[in-house]
Amino acid sequence: xVLLSNFIELKYNSAIMxxxxxxxIMFVFLTAMILLFTACSRDNNTGKTAxxxxxxxxxxxxxxxxxxxANTADGRSILFNVFEGLLKPDTEGRLQPCIAExxxxxxxxxxxNLKIRxxxxxxxxxxxxxxxxxxxxxxxxxAGFQGVIKIEKIEISxxxxxxxxxxxxxxxxxxxxxxxxxxxxxxxxEKNINGTxxxxxxxxxxxxxxxxxxxxxxxxxDKPHLEKVTIVxxxxxxxxxxxxxxxxxxxxxxxxxxxxQIDQQHFNIFFGYSASVQLMAFNNAVAPFDxxxxxxxxxxxxxxQNIIDTAFFGMGSPSGSPIIPGLSEYYEKSxxxxxxxxxxxxxxxxxxxxxxxxxxxxxxxxxxxxxxVDTAQVIASQLxxxxxxxxxxxxxxxxWLTDVYRGRNYQATIVSLDGYNVSPRSYLSRYLSxxxxxxxxxxxxxxxxxxxxxxxxxxxAKRISLYKETQRIITENAAAVYIQDINYPKVFxxxxxxxxxxxxxxxxDFASIYGTKKS
Numbered sequence: 001x002v003l004l005s006n007f008i009e010l011k012y013n014s015a016i017m018x019x020x021x022x023x024x025i026m027f028v029f030l031t032a033m034i035l036l037f038t039a040c041s042r043d044n045n046t047g048k049t050a051x052x053x054x055x056x057x058x059x060x061x062x063x064x065x066x067x068x069x070a071n072t073a074d075g076r077s078i079l080f081n082v083f084e085g086l087l088k089p090d091t092e093g094r095l096q097p098c099i100a101e102x103x104x105x106x107x108x109x110x111x112x113n114l115k116i117r118x119x120x121x122x123x124x125x126x127x128x129x130x131x132x133x134x135x136x137x138x139x140x141x142x143a144g145f146q147g148v149i150k151i152e153k154i155e156i157s158x159x160x161x162x163x164x165x166x167x168x169x170x171x172x173x174x175x176x177x178x179x180x181x182x183x184x185x186x187x188x189x190e191k192n193i194n195g196t197x198x199x200x201x202x203x204x205x206x207x208x209x210x211x212x213x214x215x216x217x218x219x220x221x222d223k224p225h226l227e228k229v230t231i232v233x234x235x236x237x238x239x240x241x242x243x244x245x246x247x248x249x250x251x252x253x254x255x256x257x258x259x260x261q262i263d264q265q266h267f268n269i270f271f272g273y274s275a276s277v278q279l280m281a282f283n284n285a286v287a288p289f290d291x292x293x294x295x296x297x298x299x300x301x302x303x304x305q306n307i308i309d310t311a312f313f314g315m316g317s318p319s320g321s322p323i324i325p326g327l328s329e330y331y332e333k334s335x336x337x338x339x340x341x342x343x344x345x346x347x348x349x350x351x352x353x354x355x356x357x358x359x360x361x362x363x364x365x366x367x368x369x370x371x372x373v374d375t376a377q378v379i380a381s382q383l384x385x386x387x388x389x390x391x392x393x394x395x396x397x398x399x400w401l402t403d404v405y406r407g408r409n410y411q412a413t414i415v416s417l418d419g420y421n422v423s424p425r426s427y428l429s430r431y432l433s434x435x436x437x438x439x440x441x442x443x444x445x446x447x448x449x450x451x452x453x454x455x456x457x458x459x460x461a462k463r464i465s466l467y468k469e470t471q472r473i474i475t476e477n478a479a480a481v482y483i484q485d486i487n488y489p490k491v492f493x494x495x496x497x498x499x500x501x502x503x504x505x506x507x508x509d510f511a512s513i514y515g516t517k518k519s
Contacts, residue, residue, distance in 0.1 A: 050515025056252030065189040066180025080507040083180030083195035123200040147176030175423035198224040198511035225514035237370035251492040272502035274488035276418035280481040285441035295478035299337040301344035311374035315487035323427040360389035367394035418506035
């Protein structure tokens with residue numbers, strides 16, 4: 001599929017929308033014919049157990065390096081199957097042994113000792129050693145990974161253990177020990193993709209597919225079940241749905257209104273959440289969103305439940321917080337802005353906007369995510385009722401990463417943000433005034449102080465209270481409109497695959513999936 005390379009501004013008048021529909025229908029028809037031919041040409045091996053899976057994605061990895069902080073949610077989801085950390089979360093968010101088989105915490109969370117599991121092999125056949133762990137963690141520190149910057153030194157202790165000493169006590173270091181471990185000295189990780197996970201990357205053709213093959217020397221001998229997984233990349237969710245229904249892929253994540261087009265007689269739907277926060281981010285440093293009154297007004301002018309009902313068929317968990325409801329211990333559930341058009345109009349008037357000076361702004365949306373495009377359209381319709389004009393600009397994913405995320409050249413955007421791990425820091429660190437991933441340009445000294453206090457607080461109850469206070473500061477200052485944790489069903493051909501798991505992270509665990517009889 002050819003990705004959009006330029007901004008496309010959607011004007012909401014009947015003539016342009018009519019042309020848009022005509023082109024869309026023509027595109028869908030032609031694509032369907034191509035995929036129907038493809039599907040009919042494939043041997044479905046009726047009656048045999050599936051050993052291969054073709055799975056659809058609507059975005060590609062920004063990098064195949066697990067020690068690069070530049071990766072995307074879909075990229076991390078894929079690499080979850082290729083690289084492993086010292087620990088690994090289970091489906092309940094609890095940390096389980098992985099490359100480290102055990103650990104102890106000493107000196108009031110100042111020192112961590114981790115024993116490395118013996119007999120783990122890299123995909124190139126070499127045996128993992130503590131030197132590999134030391135190199136990986138030191139590389140992550142240099143790359144600026146949150147959570148590991150407090151590490152003062154890493155020492156190899158005994159024959160198969162490492163000792164991590166921190167600059168100051170940190171009771172929440174372990175969630176960051178899920179960082180992917182690479183081979184000692186591997187500085188060209190984009191080319192030399194060498195992990196210890198259940199699959200290795202056999203090939204990667206940008207804009208087409210990425211092929212995962214079973215790693216026969218994986219330390220968990222009963223995994224993976226599949227021999228091969230081919231991840232097929234699509235320009236958008238519509239094209240992905242056509243491929244799924246046409247039979248050229250076996251499964252995909254399907255969201256929003258598209259789920260209503262899934263025939264449950266021919267497909268199995270495994271419901272779960274995306275473990276990410278869908279939000280409309282404001283660029284807090286540029287007009288009109290450098291005015292907190294405007295940011296609050298837009299929050300009051302948006303009916304979150306209506307978005308979920310209209311664009312997602314009611315499937316979603318509303319959230320007024322920058323962290324997901326799934327982190328229930330830390331999540332502050334009292335923060336949502338109620339839908340209040342009158343309050344929105346009052347705040348806009350205070351900020352100097354009225355019939356003679358109408359508030360207008362652009363929402364820049366990655367075009368490959370139909371769910372975000374649908375959300376933008378609902379928001380534009382809602383805000384029109386309070387006299388706010390919204391233009392929607394669609395850009396391709398790579399342009400979004402360059403212009404919006406890294407370049408911070410935008411007014412508002414809609415996206416889902418996941419966490420790197422099961423710590424609230426994964427979500428909250430994005431709002432630090434000097435944070436490299438703070439594409440909101442949110443700057444608040446009170447937040448910075450409270451966040452820093454949470455990092456050093458060793459009492460669990462007090463630390464939770466501080467994390468909840470940071471959420472209140474962000475929401476009260478309306479850094480964004482927090483919408484939901486999207487219900488993100490995984491759809492597979494009926495009766496063909498089982499073992500689909502859900503995690504409190506945005507990942508897909510291909511190692512747990514196994515084939516049943518093909519339909």
